[in-house]
Amino acid sequence: MAKRCPICNRSSEEIVFVGEFCRGCASKRFSERIPSEIEIERCRVCGKIRTTEGIREEDKLSLNSAIGQRLAKFRVKVIQYNPGKATLDVVGDVPGGSVSAEKEVEIRYKKMTCETCYKKIGGYYEATVQLRGEPERVSRFVERISRYVENHNGFIAKVENVEGGLDVYISNKSLASGFISEKGLKATLSSTLSGLNNSGKKVYKNTYAIRV
Ligand SMILES: [Zn+2]
Numbered sequence: 001m002a003k004r005c006p007i008c009n010r011s012s013e014e015i016v017f018v019g020e021f022c023r024g025c026a027s028k029r030f031s032e033r034i035p036s037e038i039e040i041e042r043c044r045v046c047g048k049i050r051t052t053e054g055i056r057e058e059d060k061l062s063l064n065s066a067i068g069q070r071l072a073k074f075r076v077k078v079i080q081y082n083p084g085k086a087t088l089d090v091v092g093d094v095p096g097g098s099v100s101a102e103k104e105v106e107i108r109y110k111k112m113t114c115e116t117c118y119k120k121i122g123g124y125y126e127a128t129v130q131l132r133g134e135p136e137r138v139s140r141f142v143e144r145i146s147r148y149v150e151n152h153n154g155f156i157a158k159v160e161n162v163e164g165g166l167d168v169y170i171s172n173k174s175l176a177s178g179f180i181s182e183k184g185l186k187a188t189l190s191s192t193l194s195g196l197n198n199s200g201k202k203v204y205k206n207t208y209a210i211r212v
């Protein structure tokens with residue numbers, strides 16, 4: 001038997017129904033459930049946003065992930081985006097099936113300081129690479145190591161001039177050792193206790209002495 005939509009009175013003989021409503025009205029009703037403002041966390045220092053994959057540069061893809069996290073009960077696709085505004089294609093379940101709706105939402109930015117910037121500001125580092133040798137070679141290696149560390153989402157806390165070369169302070173031990181093994185360098189490793197972390201475990205800083 002043909003159904004009639006309680007909102008627009010169209011019949012199921014002329015339009016597809018989702019549950020008791022016609023598809024158009026079901027989609028409109030669904031659209032009202034999507035918030036028109038969505039809050040995204042953005043770092044006040046580097047301007048990157050928080051996504052399900054971590055802190056990322058703001059673009060369509062990362063915004064999709066950040067918004068998707070906020071609207072976790074729906075399936076979200078960012079169709080178009082301008083700073084502060086995004087047009088979304090949202091799919092969700094309603095009684096009788098699933099519907100989709102296109103909706104323009106405002107993006108509100110909540111300020112935060114991301115973990116990396118927080119550590120940077122605090123002068124945090126886990127490893128020191130002591131580069132010794134001919135000055136030009138040493139500074140070439142500093143460039144290489146900086147590029148490697150930044151490409152892997154780490155940072156150089158500082159570079160210090162010392163006798164015979166330069167000391168490079170690096171955010172993560174894993175990046176220091178990663179660089180060394182990738183370039184096939186010979187390093188002398190020493191560790192010093194630097195304190196305890198929040199859960200009371202001993203934390204060591206690594207120093208890698210390298211002759212280049
Ligand atoms: Zn209808």
Ligand SMILES: [Zn+2]
Nearest residue numbers: 043046114117
């Ligand atoms: Zn940041």
